[in-house]
Amino acid sequence: MPQLPMVASLPPGPYYGALAEFATPADLYHACEQVRDAGYRRWDAHTPFPVHGLDRAMGMRRSPMPFIVLGMALLGAAAGFGLQYWVHSVEYPLTISGKPYFAWPAYVPITFELGILFGSLGAVFGMLGLNQLPMHWHPLFSSAPFEKASDDTFFISIESWDPKFEPEKTRQFLQGLGARRVELVASE
Amino acid sequence: MPPEAEAAVLDNPVDRRPELILRSPTFKAITDAVVDPIEKPTPLGWWFFFLPAVALLGLLGVAVSWLFWEGIGIWGLNVPVGWAWDITNFVFWVGIGHAGTLISAILYLLRQRWRTSINRAAEAMTIFAVMCALLFPGIHVGRVWVAYWMFPLPNQMGTWPNFRSPLLWDVFAVSVYGTVSALFWYVGLIPDLATMRDRAKTKIRRIAYGIFALGWRGSNRHWSNYESAYLLLAAMSTPLVLSVHSIVSMDFAVSQLPGWHTTIFPPYFVAGAIFSGFAMVITLMVICRTAFKLEHIITIRHFDYMAKVILLTGSMVGYAYGMEFFTAWYSGNPYEMFTFTNRALGPYAWAYWTMISCNVLFPQVFWFKRARTSIPILFLLSILVNIGMWFERFVIIVTSLHRGFLPSSWGYFRPTIWDVSCLLGSFGLFFTMFCLFVRFVPMVATAEVKTVLPQADPHYQPGRGHAFGAGHTETV
Numbered sequence: 001m002p003q004l005p006m007v008a009s010l011p012p013g014p015y016y017g018a019l020a021e022f023a024t025p026a027d028l029y030h031a032c033e034q035v036r037d038a039g040y041r042r043w044d045a046h047t048p049f050p051v052h053g054l055d056r057a058m059g060m061r062r063s064p065m066p067f068i069v070l071g072m073a074l075l076g077a078a079a080g081f082g083l084q085y086w087v088h089s090v091e092y093p094l095t096i097s098g099k100p101y102f103a104w105p106a107y108v109p110i111t112f113e114l115g116i117l118f119g120s121l122g123a124v125f126g127m128l129g130l131n132q133l134p135m136h137w138h139p140l141f142s143s144a145p146f147e148k149a150s151d152d153t154f155f156i157s158i159e160s161w162d163p164k165f166e167p168e169k170t171r172q173f174l175q176g177l178g179a180r181r182v183e184l185v186a187s188e
Numbered sequence: 189m190p191p192e193a194e195a196a197v198l199d200n201p202v203d204r205r206p207e208l209i210l211r212s213p214t215f216k217a218i219t220d221a222v223v224d225p226i227e228k229p230t231p232l233g234w235w236f237f238f239l240p241a242v243a244l245l246g247l248l249g250v251a252v253s254w255l256f257w258e259g260i261g262i263w264g265l266n267v268p269v270g271w272a273w274d275i276t277n278f279v280f281w282v283g284i285g286h287a288g289t290l291i292s293a294i295l296y297l298l299r300q301r302w303r304t305s306i307n308r309a310a311e312a313m314t315i316f317a318v319m320c321a322l323l324f325p326g327i328h329v330g331r332v333w334v335a336y337w338m339f340p341l342p343n344q345m346g347t348w349p350n351f352r353s354p355l356l357w358d359v360f361a362v363s364v365y366g367t368v369s370a371l372f373w374y375v376g377l378i379p380d381l382a383t384m385r386d387r388a389k390t391k392i393r394r395i396a397y398g399i400f401a402l403g404w405r406g407s408n409r410h411w412s413n414y415e416s417a418y419l420l421l422a423a424m425s426t427p428l429v430l431s432v433h434s435i436v437s438m439d440f441a442v443s444q445l446p447g448w449h450t451t452i453f454p455p456y457f458v459a460g461a462i463f464s465g466f467a468m469v470i471t472l473m474v475i476c477r478t479a480f481k482l483e484h485i486i487t488i489r490h491f492d493y494m495a496k497v498i499l500l501t502g503s504m505v506g507y508a509y510g511m512e513f514f515t516a517w518y519s520g521n522p523y524e525m526f527t528f529t530n531r532a533l534g535p536y537a538w539a540y541w542t543m544i545s546c547n548v549l550f551p552q553v554f555w556f557k558r559a560r561t562s563i564p565i566l567f568l569l570s571i572l573v574n575i576g577m578w579f580e581r582f583v584i585i586v587t588s589l590h591r592g593f594l595p596s597s598w599g600y601f602r603p604t605i606w607d608v609s610c611l612l613g614s615f616g617l618f619f620t621m622f623c624l625f626v627r628f629v630p631m632v633a634t635a636e637v638k639t640v641l642p643q644a645d646p647h648y649q650p651g652r653g654h655a656f657g658a659g660h661t662e663t664v
Contacts, residue, residue, distance in 0.1 A: 029646035045408040048215060049379070049635040050415050051646055054408050065416035073424070083340060084351040092348040099352045109357040109435055113364040116428045120368045120421055124375055127417035131410040134402035141405070147386040149406045150379065152215035 016139035016187050017043075017159040018170045019146065020179035025051045028154035031177035032057040035156060038173065042162035046146070046155040068126035069119050076118025080111040143185050157185070208302050208640050210484040215638050218485070219383060222632045225480045227387065233479060234627060241619035248613020251606050252327055260330045262606040269589045269601040272582075274328035275439075277611055279581040280464070281321035281618075282362060282436055283457075284574070286429055287465025288314025289369060292376070293425035296418075302493055304636040305486045308380075309476060310469050311373040312629070316621040317468070318366040320614040325359070327610075354438040361435040368428060372421050375414070378404050379635040433461040440584065447527040447588030450515060456508035460577060463501035463547070466494050467573035472622065474567045476631060485632055488561050495560035498551055498573065505580070506548035523593060531587045535600055539583050546576025 022028040025047070032045055036059040045054060055062075084107040088094075093101045128134070140146050140157060149155050156179075158170055167184055174182045213221070225231075255262055265272055288310040295303040326335055338359045340349055349356050381397050382404035388394035404410070434454035441453040470491060477486040516528040531540050550572050553559040560566070591598045625631065642648055 024648075025644055025646045026648060046406040047408060047411065048219075048383070048406060049638040049644065050411040051408070051644070052639070053646055055412050057646075058408060060409065060412055063413045063416035065413055065420060069417075069420045069424075087340065087348040087351060092346070094350075096350050096352065103352050106352040109354075109431065109438075110351055110360045112431060113357075113360045113428075116424050117364045117367060119424050120371055123417040123420045123424070124371045127375070127413045128402070130413045131407075133404065133410070136398060136403045138403060138405060146405075150383040150386045150404075151219045155406075 013160050014187060015160045015167055016185040017157050017162075017165065018167070018174055019140065019143055019183050019185050020156045020174035020177070021145055021181040022154040022156070022178065023180055025154060027178050028156065029054060029057050031156055031174075031179065034177055035158065035174075038164070040158055040162050040164055042165075043156065043158040046140075046149040046157065048150050048152060048154075051154075064130070065123065065126060069122045072122025072126070073115045073119030077111050077115030079118070080114030081107055083114075084110060139185055139187060142188075143183060145181065145183070160187075207642065208305070208487070208489070209637060210487055213484070213641070215641065215643075218637050218641070219387075219634050221482060221485065222480075222630045222634045222637075223383065223387060226384070226628065226630065227389070230627065231479075234623065237475075237619065238623040238627075241616050241623055244612050244616025245620045246616070247609050248616050251609035251613050252323075254606065255327055255610075256332055260328065262604060263610075264602045264604045264607055266599050266601065268592055268597055268599040269586055271328075271589065272586055272601050273603055273607040273611060274324045276578065276581040276585055277614055278321050278324035278328075279436055279457075279585075280578045281317045281324070281614065282365075283433065283461035283464045283577060283581075284468045285314040285317035285321060285365070285369070285465065286433060286458070286461035287469050288312070288317075289365075289372070289425050289429040290462055290465065291469070292372060293422040293429065296422040297426060300493075301640045302490055304633055304640055305490055306469060306473060306494075306632075307636070308373075308376065308629075308633040309472060309626075309631045310465075311369065311376065312625045312631070313468060313472060313622065314369050314465075315366070315373055316618050316625075317465075318362065318369060319621065320618050322362060322366060323614060323617070324610075325362075354435065354442045357435045358439055361432045365428060365432045368421070368425060372425060375418060375421065376633055376636070377629065378402060378414075379406070380630045380633060382406070383634060384630065430458055433457045440588075445588055445592075446516075446521070446523040447531070447584065450512065452508055452511055452515070456505065459501045459504035459508070460547075460580060463498060463505055464574055464577035466497050466501070467570040467577070470494055470498075470566050470570035471574070474563055474570070476626060480626070480631065482632060485637060488563075491563070491566050492557070492560045495554045495566060495569075498569075499554040502547055502551040502554075502573070509544065509548065527588060527591075530591055531583060534587065534591070536583065536587045536590070539579050540587070543576050543579040543583050546572045547580060550576075 020031070022031060028045060028047065029051065032054060035043055036057065045051075045058060047054070085102065085104075088103070089101045095101075099106065145153065146155065156174065156177075158165060158174070160167075164170075171182050171184060209218070260274075263273065288307075291303050291310040292307045295307075325338075326332065329335055329338075336343075337347075338349060338356070340351075351357075378401060381401035384397040385394055385401045388397060434457065437453035437457035440448035441450060443449060473486055473490070477483050513528050513532075516524040519525075531537075550569060553565065553569065559569075586601050590601060638644055
């Protein structure tokens with residue numbers, strides 16, 4: 001199933017979407033399976049900790065993080081090796097304790113370290129970029145119960161620009177999945 | 189729970205995996221246990237640790253200022269011993285900094301779920317230890333205003349650093365390690381900072397924690413990238429942590445000096461680093477779990493595991509001590525043999541035998557479960573191990589230097605008050621940072637601890653007891 005990109009702008013209309021509250025990871029897991037099977041596409045689960053297997057229950061694709069990190073790590077290693085080669089063979093050739101200018105075994109540690117450095121920066125900033133963070137304002141933060149999403153409560157949000165979203169129908173659908181409580185969140 | 193009862197939980201690990209977190213808390217109880225102490229007014233006991241630490245930090249400021257003013261002659265350095273406590277302290281602190289990444293990264297890759305209770309504090313400890321470590325190479329150059337020569341920066345002299353030197357590898361290894369450790373720690377903190385933001389009672393706290401929480405809203409689409417990034421960071425930190433102390437050891441091993449020029453150094457240094465780092469984690473956790481009433485999250489079982497790591501790495505270090513003597517004898521090189529005889533029987537024999545006692549002999553008590561589960565013994569041993577590991581670096585550095593090839597230039601290093609001030613001051617820096625950390629940041633990774641509770645499993649059914657992983661390998 002194609003995933004719609006997460007876009008950092010507001011959906012049109014009075015509602016951001018519907019927000020359903022669940023008590024346990026098990027309730028959330030089964031509800032997610034049903035939201036997925038009902039064909040919703042622009043929706044999300046919110047949990048205080050990563051729930052094992054929820055990606056599959058939501059029908060999500062694998063994260064593209066490994067490719068970003070691999071690319072950055074190779075770039076860092078190439079930059080590290082290139083810097084050392086350039087300094088000792090091109091820009092500033094100087095004989096020190098009889099070592100050759102192009103002493104490639106001696107370049108291995110710094111090549112490795114810079115590969116790790118770039119890869120790690122790629123992991124952190126790649127993750128933030130894919131997640132569109134930092135985003136300090138979000139319509140969901142206007143919901144008081146949503147504060148517990150970082151403590152002990154589990155949520156499903158279905159956004160109003162999902163093609164299948166209809167305020168009342170979506171609310172009843174979520175209620176039917178065993179939600180403790182469902183609310184419609186305003187756009188602003 | 190009294191220690192004996194907790195120790196009983198350790199028994200019978202085959203039939204049943206005992207729960208990692210005691211007292212079967214709810215998710216909310218975990219948040220409350222960790223976050224409440226940060227939200228309450230500062231307890232008096234905190235000042236007991238913080239004020240002496242700040243006083244020592246002030247001492248560091250005085251010592252370093254005098255050093256910059258007067259030069260490294262204020263230390264007890266002399267002609268054969270041109271490197272002493274400065275580099276001893278550097279290697280000591282870098283070594284301590286290794287446990288954090290070991291716990292965070294290697295135990296994560298090995299799926300050691302017990303790490304979740306201690307990884308946050310151990311990572312913080314790593315960052316502060318690396319800060320202390322980076323201080324010493326920075327100040328020991330004497331002319332601190334030209335410290336930028338260590339980095340490949342274009343400059344008016346048209347010069348570049350020598351990348352074929354292990355000292356430059358070290359600059360890169362330690363600064364990359366510090367950066368990656370800080371990133372790893374911060375990424376782990378983001379969900380907990382969001383918890384702090386959502387619980388904040390005042391606007392200032394909400395904004396302060398909110399800025400650093402980056403607008404985290406626990407989205408599973410975010411968790412998916414987050415967990416992938418975290419796993420990749422762990423996968424990259426694992427070879428990184430092993431490389432860092434290997435490269436530190438090459439500062440010595442690549443030189444031609446008897447006592448330094450040996451291929452056993454990289455694995456020997458890495459084992460020693462993990463050994464001392466775990467000891468420091470035990471020292472800090474013994475204090476913190478009592479002070480913050482986290483005995484059910486940081487349990488006796490965690491200490492039992494850490495003591496086993498100490499026993500293992502301590503024995504590896506002991507093996508390396510023995511092997512160094514064997515290699516010196518087997519080499520047939522009279523200078524090499526003399527250096528090692530001189531280490532054990534020469535003027536620094538007192539330091540050598542302090543090292544052997546603290547690092548090899550005393551940790552043997554950890555063969556006994558009673559010692560591994562006794563808080564007073566753990567606390568005492570953890571401090572002895574760190575004393576021993578400081579002496580190990582002192583012994584390697586100073587005994588190899590003080591009697592070189594030419595007997596007419598033999599000498600003896602004595603520390604001055606400024607050597608002592610710099611060492612004590614670095615402890616001031618470390619404990620000041622750690623006190624601020626436990627005061628303002630959740631010292632246990634609550635989001636991660638929640639994942640090891642049985643009810644975190646989406647297939648958990650109440651009433652079926654401890655069912656985590658039921659049907660998977662753990663019950664086989």
